[in-house]
Amino acid sequence: MxxxxxxxxxxxxxxxxxxxxxxxxxxxxxxxxxxxxxxxxxxxxxxxxxxxxxxxxxxxxxxxxxxxxxxxxxxxxxxxxxxxxxxxxxxxxxxxxxxxxxxxxxHLRDFMDPTMERTRNVLSYLMPLIQSESPALHHFLLRSEVGCIFALSWLITWYGHVLSNFHQVLRLYDFFLASHPLTPVYCAAQMVLMREGEVLQGDCDLPGVHQLLSRIPSDFPYETLISRTHNLLQRHPPPELERQTSLRHLKSISASxxxxxxxxxxxxxxxxxxxxxxxxxxxxxxxxxxxxxxxxxxxxxxxxxxxxxxxxxxxxxxxxxxxxxxxx
CATH class of the missing domain: 1.10.8.1310 (Helicase, Ruva Protein; domain 3)
Incomplete structure (x- = not known):
């Protein structure tokens, strides 16, 4: 910043x-x-x-x-x-x-503060979302100490920096433009959840897990990702997620x-x-x-x-x- x-x-x-x-x-x-x-x-x-x-x-x-x-x-x-x-x-x-x-x-307001505090707050939604869907995967990620930094570039560029296929980028932008400002972090959580089997089969250490999650497969099913992200938003809408977790103290200008x-x-x-x-x-x-x-x-x-x-x-x-x- x-x-x-x-x-x-x-x-x-x-x-x-x-x-x-x-x-x-x-x-x-x-x-x-x-x-x-x-x-x-x-x-x-x-x-x-x-x-x-x-x-x-x-x-x-x-x-x-x-x-x-x-x-x-x-x-x-x-x-x-x-x-x-x-x-x-x-x-x-x-x-x-x-x-x-x-x-x-x-939508991008949280990322445009003079410090990264609000950006970190947005990233803080990632692990509770994963935990709500897969406690086993959440526990594995905690033990690996991978944190959430692997998803930072995903969120602040709306995946534009990490995807090489322009049509895939546009499809995600279509979704994000017409959705809640926190949708990109829900999308990140769903992307990790869809790779649960691959993650759990690997070594439970920071370098290995970070490298795996940072590399998005070129053949990733984006229509499935969008559909499941939408469902995840419906099951765990931001206000409800905040009430049920420690996220209640976080303040998002974009969401509010x-x-x-x-x-x-x-x-x-x-x-x-x-x-x-x-x-x-x-x-x-x-x-x-x-x-x-x-x-x-x-x-x-x-x-x-x-x-x-x-x-x-x-x-x-x-x-x-x-x-x-x-x-x-």
Whole structure:
């Protein structure tokens, strides 16, 4: 996590693509963002022309700094760019920036504190979830002293950093975008539970267990994972899990703001959100990168930010607001 840096700056009313140089020159996180974006080559499609990728990387830097500049209370963390690049490639610069801004103040908010305390709190849900489903596996993991650190990059990048298949990443993003903010940690718990036999057959030591869990099989059944994660959320919704465990003292900004977020989005029609999108900035994405993978449905996250919408596929609507309200 980055430090606290200078005081609050005046918010910029312009759209991404304007005023970039001034923000870059003055922002406390510019150097770190620049390094992370330059190292993100594997996150772009194979075979993409270098000139095209260079344009996208510059847009990615502007996109991240725009959100951070608009919300000085948010602090950049390494891995935030993995989420940003996924949104940029699938939703385009303008909509992707609006999505990133709303996610940063809601679903990702716990990760954007000046310290990692809230991030550790989110990780703390992992072991109680595993224990609720398999005491034997939970006991094995405790004896191995593996902890939860193996799942850190999963959560803070929404698995974007650890999965090489872009379609698998998009499928998980569809699910997470339309779900409770703690869904990624439920997904991590379910992923470990689905590998229970493999884990229990190995040596009960920290290096072995950590190495095993850190490597996600390339043929992992993601549709099964999503379905079982949804069921796990229904069996052990966050408020109930907190009441039954020592998690009751943990405070999650993301979780506490979710109910109001769902209610506001339930009253926002996708066609209205789309009409509120103005013409793209002059530095638009190349045509073949514009919303080609995800443009089947739009779910507005916040009624107070008309431009803030989420591009989600039709399958993700199965986990929509009406279902999610039942988790509380």
């Amino acid at each position: 980055s430090g606290t840096g200078p005081g609050r700056r005046k918010r910029r009313s312009s759209v991404p693509g304007t005023g970039g140089p001034a923000i870059r020159a003055n922002h406390r996180d510019y150097n770190q963002v620049l390094m992370d974006v330059r190292r993100s080559l594997k996150r772009f499609p194979k075979g993409m022309a270098e000139a095209e990728r260079s344009v996208l990387q510059e847009q990615l830097i502007d996109m991240i700094l725009y959100v951070l500049h608009s919300h000085p209370e948010l602090h950049y963390y390494q891995g935030f760019h993995d989420i940003a690049v996924t949104l940029l490639l699938t939703a385009g610069l303008r909509l992707g920036t609006a999505m990133l801004q709303t996610l940063s103040t809601h 703001s979710f109910r109001s977020l769902v209610i506001s989005s339930a009253h926002q029609r996708p066609d209205i959100v789309l009409r509120q999108q103005r013409s793209p900035p002059s530095s638009v994405l190349p045509a073949r990168s514009q919303n080609t993978l995800v443009k089947l449905a739009v779910w507005g996250l916040s009624a107070s930010l008309g431009a803030a919408a989420l591009a989600v596929t039709q399958t993700a609507l199965e986990w929509g607001p009406d279902v999610l309200l039942g988790l509380f």
